[in-house]
Amino acid sequence: MEKKTTFSNCLQIIPKTSFLRPEELITHRHVEFEAHSGGLKRTQNEVSAAELEELQRAQDSLRAQLSVPRIERLGGRALARWQEKQQVAEVIRKDGKFENFGYSNQGKLYLEYYEALFLLEVGRLQLEYYETIVSVEQAYVLLLGELESEKYEHYLVYSALSRAGYIVVKHQPQRLAQPAVTSEDCIWALLKAKVQSQPVPEHIKDSPFYTLVEKRMEDVKDIIVSQKIEASPVREEAIDFHFDTQKRKAPAEPSKEPATKRAKFCPTGQSLVDQLKNETSYAKFEKLFQKFDIVQLEGKDYTTDESIDCPLKITFDLHLHNEGFKKSSPKAPAFNVIILPPRFDFPHHKQISNILKFHTAPLLVVSVSESKQIQAFLYHIS
Known part of the structure; x- marks a missing residue:
């Protein structure tokens, strides 16, 4: 006779779940276990009875420490899946505050490898890889890699600073505020683009002066290119030299020469350089010279790029x-x-x-x- 499975039979098959009292929850939640002290460290194997007894006590102590029942709140963990191609952890379910971790991309939250490993160590994250829960030991190999790299040092620093109370985020280069663009800046940018083949910066292209300056420079270039230089006619004139054959008389009183060259060339008392600075051409050159970018070279290794x-x-x-x-x-x-x-x-x-x-x-x-x-x-x- 075939036995029918009813709802009452199913209840009898399911084992009863035992619930813990509040006192038992507190006891199992905060378990303190004192490890056995093994004494002085041995430097070589003696294969003696005392050494074997000491090893057996150490194994019993570890076994007792691991066999202590513990409880944890599963709802306090976030869930993430490791994406091997992107080398990031995609957060599937958040639990708790995540404002200081990860970054958003197309509506999804991702964690860097050091963030995922840190949250896994402090018990705030459950990491899965191909639908398998990853342990902390496996996460070290999976997230940091099997080969030696800088990831391990970076994680040690990130973990130490995070535990010290700092908010540690990936470095984001800050854009410096660009000064106001003038028409002269547009001229120099266009000249560098023509002569040195340097691209014009975007903030200069966005300036309202850029279009006007570019059109003006094109007009000037067209005027220079379209000019035709006409050769002036050479006049041939007869040269008739008449030389005086008589000797000239020397002056009765020779002219007095100044004692110094400075007194001869600078009758006002100023130096020759000071006189040149007063000229209009020098003022124009000084104004133009200030616009050049002058870089001082120090040492013989100036060609190397640090x-x-x-x-x-x-x-x-x-x-x-x-x-x-x-x-x-x-x-x-x-x-x-x-x-x-x-x-x-x-x-x-x-x-x-x-x-x-x-x-x-x-x-x-x-x-x-x-x-x-x-x-x-x-x-x-x-």
Whole structure:
């Protein structure tokens, strides 16, 4: 006889779920376990009874520590999926505040690799890869890569600064405010484009003077090109020289020459240079000369470009919590973070001053040693 499955039978199959009391929740939530001290560190294997007993105690201590029941709130985690091609984590479900993490693109929220790994370590994120939950150990290999790279040092710095209370975001280059464009700026930009084949900047093209100056220069060029130089007729005249054969008499009183050349050429008392400065042509030349960009060359290595091989690159921007940080419209950062490559010396004054020409925030230069110790120095040049 075939037995029918009813709703009451299903209830009997499903095991009853045991619920914990509030006291038990608190007890399992805050578990404190004191690890067993193994004494002095052994430097070599002795294969003795004491050593085997010590290893057995260490294994029992680890087993007891891992077997302690723990509870956690699953609803307190956000859900993200790792996108291997883009090397970012796409947030599927948010839980809690995410105003300081990630960036939006086409209505979706993405996390950088260091942000996803940090949230995973602090228990705020559940990361999935091909519909499989990724553990913290697996996330290190998946997000940082199997080969040695700068990602691990960057994550160590990001994690340390985030745990210290800073808002750490990816560095965003700030656009400096462009000064008001004049007609002279348009002229020089057009001349550089014609002579040096340099593109005209966009802020100059947007100027109302640009179209007028460009048309005026084209008109002047057409006038110069269309001019025809007519050769003036050469007049041939007979040259009739008459030389006086008589000797001239010397003057009775020879003229008195000044004692110095300065007194001879500068009767007013001024130097020759001062007299030239008073002329109108010098004033026009001085006004024109001030418009040239003059670069002083220092040393014999002026042909090398330091920006090509220079490892000093700003990686992160630091903001303070009490400054009202907004990801949509961030203010100027409190510090700019530079992470030095391994085995690289700290920068000198010239390198720091070159970077501070384009950034107003103080520089926090961080070095990560081979033992993963972090050293940071704050550079501020007033």
